[in-house]
Amino acid sequence: MVFPVRANNCFRHTEQSVKPRRVLSDHQSHHGVPRSNPNPILILIILKTSQHARRTRVLNELTIEITQQCPNECLHCSSKSSWGSMNALEPDLILSFAKEAKSLGLCEIALSGGEPIAHPSYSRVVSDLQSIGLYVVLYTTGIRQIDSKRDSIVWESELASPNKVIYSIFSHNPNVHNEITQMKDSHQLTIDSLRSTIKSNIPCEVHIVPMATNIVEIETTINWLLDLGVMKISLLRLVRQGRAHDNWNKILPGADDWARFCQWAFKAHSRWGARVRLGVPLAKIAGQYMTCHAGREKLLVRSDGAIFPCEAFKDSKINSFQIGELTSSSFDQILATFKKKLQNEYFNIDTNQEFCPAQMHYLKEV
Numbered sequence: 001m002v003f004p005v006r007a008n009n010c011f012r013h014t015e016q017s018v019k020p021r022r023v024l025s026d027h028q029s030h031h032g033v034p035r036s037n038p039n040p041i042l043i044l045i046i047l048k049t050s051q052h053a054r055r056t057r058v059l060n061e062l063t064i065e066i067t068q069q070c071p072n073e074c075l076h077c078s079s080k081s082s083w084g085s086m087n088a089l090e091p092d093l094i095l096s097f098a099k100e101a102k103s104l105g106l107c108e109i110a111l112s113g114g115e116p117i118a119h120p121s122y123s124r125v126v127s128d129l130q131s132i133g134l135y136v137v138l139y140t141t142g143i144r145q146i147d148s149k150r151d152s153i154v155w156e157s158e159l160a161s162p163n164k165v166i167y168s169i170f171s172h173n174p175n176v177h178n179e180i181t182q183m184k185d186s187h188q189l190t191i192d193s194l195r196s197t198i199k200s201n202i203p204c205e206v207h208i209v210p211m212a213t214n215i216v217e218i219e220t221t222i223n224w225l226l227d228l229g230v231m232k233i234s235l236l237r238l239v240r241q242g243r244a245h246d247n248w249n250k251i252l253p254g255a256d257d258w259a260r261f262c263q264w265a266f267k268a269h270s271r272w273g274a275r276v277r278l279g280v281p282l283a284k285i286a287g288q289y290m291t292c293h294a295g296r297e298k299l300l301v302r303s304d305g306a307i308f309p310c311e312a313f314k315d316s317k318i319n320s321f322q323i324g325e326l327t328s329s330s331f332d333q334i335l336a337t338f339k340k341k342l343q344n345e346y347f348n349i350d351t352n353q354e355f356c357p358a359q360m361h362y363l364k365e366v
Contacts, residue, residue: 058104058105058297058331058335059101059104059105059106059297059298059299059331060105060106060108060297060298061108061110061297061298061299062098062101062106062109062110062298062299062300062301063109063110063111063112063139063299063300063301063310063311064089064094064097064098064109064110064111064112064300064301065079065089065112065113065114065300065301065302065303066088066089066094066111066112066113066114066116066119066122066125066303067085067087067088067089067113067114067115067116067118067119067303068080068081068085068086068087068088068113068114068303068304069081069082069083069084069085069086069087069088069113069114069115069118069119070082070083070085070113070114070115070118070141071083071115071118071141071143071144071145071150071183071186072115072141072143072181072182072183072186073181073182073183073243074168074180074181074182074243075179075180075182075211075243075244075247075250075251076180076209076211076238076239076242076243076244076247076251077242077243077244078239078241078242078243078244078311078314078315079113079114079242079302079303079314079315080242080243080315081113081114081115083145085114085303087114087303087304088119088120088303089119089301089303089305089326091121091124091125091128093305093326093327094125094128094129095125095128095129095132097301097326098128098129098132098134099132100330100331101331102132102133102134104331106134107133107134107135108134108135108136108137109129109134109135109136109137110136110137110138110139110166111125111126111129111136111137111138111139111162112139113139113303114303115140115141115143115145116138116139116140117138117140117144117153117159118144118145122159122160123158123159123160124160126138126160126161126162127160130160130163135163135164136162136163136164137162137163137164137165137166138162138164138165138166139166139168139207140153140165140166140167140193141167141168141181141186141189141190142167142189142190142191142192142193142194142197143183143186143189143190143193144159150185150189151189152189152190152192152193152196153193153196153197154196155196155197155200155202156200161200161202162202163202163203164202164203164204164205165197165202165203165204165205166204166205166206166207167190167193167194167197167204167205167206167207168190168206168207168208168209169187169190169191169194169206169207169208169221169225170208170209170211170213170214170221171187171213171214171217171221172217172220172221172224172225173214173217173221174187174188176213176214176217177190177214179213180211180213180214180251191228194206194228194230195228198228198229198230203231204229204230204231205230205231205232205233205234206225206230206232206233206234207233207234207235207236208221208222208233208234208235208236209235209236209237209238210235210237210238210253210261211238211251211252211253212250212251212252212253212254212257213251215253215257215258215261216257218235218261218264219264222272222276226272226275231275232274232275232276232277233272233275233276233277234276234277234278234279235265235268235276235277235278235279236279237279238251238252238253239311239312241312241314241315242315245315265278294309294310294312294313298310299334300313300314301326302314305325305326305327306322306324306325306326307322307323307324307325307326307329307334308321308322308323309321309323309338323337323338324337
């Protein structure tokens with residue numbers, strides 16, 4: 001079987017196993033002949049080349065919300081997506097932007113929404129991106145809706161298969177999940193699609209956002225998902241934007257539940273290892289200190305073409321964090337706008353209180 005393998009931050013496909021590299025002494029070559037002293041000019045050329053590579057490979061993460069339309073109406077949705085939302089990006093525009101991103105070192109692109117498969121040209125978008133060598137990650141509800149008919153996803157159908165699928169599943173309990181999505185059939189349809197993805201041997205992950213209604217059963221949900229065959233689960237922090245802003249008092253976990261969750265999360269990594277990941281805004285509570293790359297190595301394109309440093313910045317009631325426009329901004333302009341407009345914010349964060357730059361701004365709203 002052919003598996004995707006990351007090499008030099010890009011993905012390639014291989015059928016060969018990786019052999020352990022033989023460690024040589026400082027004075028030994030591969031042929032048993034003592035090494036000569038390195039040429040200082042050659043070393044300088046190599047260093048200059050690697051520095052140039054680091055300067056040009058500036059983009060590692062790109063998420064494009066290709067549509068705002070979605071069959072669910074989640075209580076915390078940052079995009080305020082619904083089936084009546086009509087924002088959608090043109091396939092040619094998506095491909096053109098992706099090509100420019102690839103020239104800056106991008107190897108993996110994420111398609112989000114809304115529900116990406118609701119985009120009228122979903123399969124074309126996926127095929128176009130894969131044709132230029134990008135590894136396509138799909139964020140999905142697992143629900144395919146045509147007019148009023150809702151169904152699960154079967155990847156062997158006419159839909160183009162992504163390289164990896166990430167589902168949002170909020171609980172093992174259908175009632176809890178459906179309460180969050182505000183759709184009574186969503187849990188069953190999503191789980192059916194999840195099983196289809198695993199059966200099709202497509203790498204599959206799940207994202208969970210701890211909220212008031214699901215936080216007490218996170219551990220049970222994680223065990224249930226791992227038993228289903230999910231390869232990795234990410235716990236993401238609730239962000240006060242979009243529909244979450246409107247429903248904040250309803251979905252925000254209570255202080256006691258949050259304190260217990262933080263204590264549990266601190267031990268989660270040692271229990272499950274790499275199979276359970278904490279997103280950057282949550283990492284600090286588990287003693288994992290990560291660097292935020294939003295706006296520097298990571299960008300998000302919203303379904304109306306607006307460009308932001310990451311998902312957490314895209315809808316603030318305080319200030320606009322937009323740093324570009326899909327139809328008119330080059331990457332040089334986007335990065336320059338970020339440095340001029342927002343970068344100083346990253347160096348004025350009290351990391352004893354907060355680890356995510358965007359969260360600091362939303363906390364000021366409370």
